[in-house]
Amino acid sequence: MKYDAKEFKKYPEIMNKEQMRIACHISKQTALYLLQFNLIPHTCTGKKTRCYAIKKSDVIAFMNDREVNPEKYIAPKNWYKYGSEMVRPYKIRIHPPCAKDEKKLRGYYESKLAALPDVMDVAAAVDFTGYNRRTVCQWIRVGKLKALALLQKYMIPKCYLIDWLCSDDYNNTNRKSRRHIDMLWEAQKWNDMR
Template sequence: MKVNEFELESLPETLSMEQIRLICHVSKLTARFYVKSGLIKNKNSGKQTRCYSVAREDFLKFIEEYKEDPSRFIPPPDWYKSAGHTKAKKRRKPIPQQAEEYCKYLYYSKLLKDYPDVMEVDEVAEITGYRVNTLRSWCKKGHLKPIMLRPKFLFPKPYVLELLTSEFYENISAKSYTHAMHLNNIYKEYTELHTEKENENES
């Protein structure tokens, strides 16, 4: 991704996904990943087209975070393949928020199934893709609840699941590669669920 400084100086107050693509000199699929994964904070109007808008300050924040660690913004390996070959046969209604939250809960519950009932900080770091120091910071701020058994931090599964499905976790602007990958998987699952539900209603 290459961004010219003069382009940043003349940014509008609100940007579309297409404007982001042109400014960043990336493909439409890459721009879509940045926005849909939440790597760029955005607002979704729920419209069928041009539904995403990004505030100027949020885009500038994304640029600075990208410069610090570009590896965190690499799409999952199957992103281009799936996004490039999956085309809607007809226009669909916006996916209900309840369906998204339900699929998120099911996805992370399944993910945690192979982990012990009480997890260590390294295991939580593995699931989230964030550093141990970051997790400890979240504990201090109340975003992640630990059990203190000095010198260890231990985390019961329900506490970890509470973090993974929280609004705080969803709204992290600079998501880890692992976090973004999970969001991509969740998006696929609840899209499929919504499509199946629509087909049932139409039959």
């Protein structure tokens, strides 16, 4: 469908996924594909629901480009299928390339963790990374993530968490959490404004 300026006046400057899909006349699955594969620029707010914030100008640019290059936005044939031959989204999701610039990645994580205390518990690390408690505790037990054991409780200094987040071992994890993937995409676009 072509871009209609009159129809877009009723939408806010920052749209959520549902508003974007209605404006573009696409299904929920197609909208999810376009956002997960970063075909429409967006920011992830970190919420569990309504986590996508999309600029109206980016949606308009997508609609105009879709008219010229429709094949660029076609989802793989197995994206919509269910059943035995379906490839689940986590298997066909495009993972961002591993960050080459460790200094930039470190700066990005320092800015994301600035509001958190200098020493945090496992629950805070779980909230930040998107992995479950068992996985984070396993990283600590095998020595991948350094932590302090205080009164039968692990406490993680922020500098140790940043070291782990920037490590190749963490970023080459096969089954990445959704938050991990979103942060890697975000880190590629991040510029230090200081």
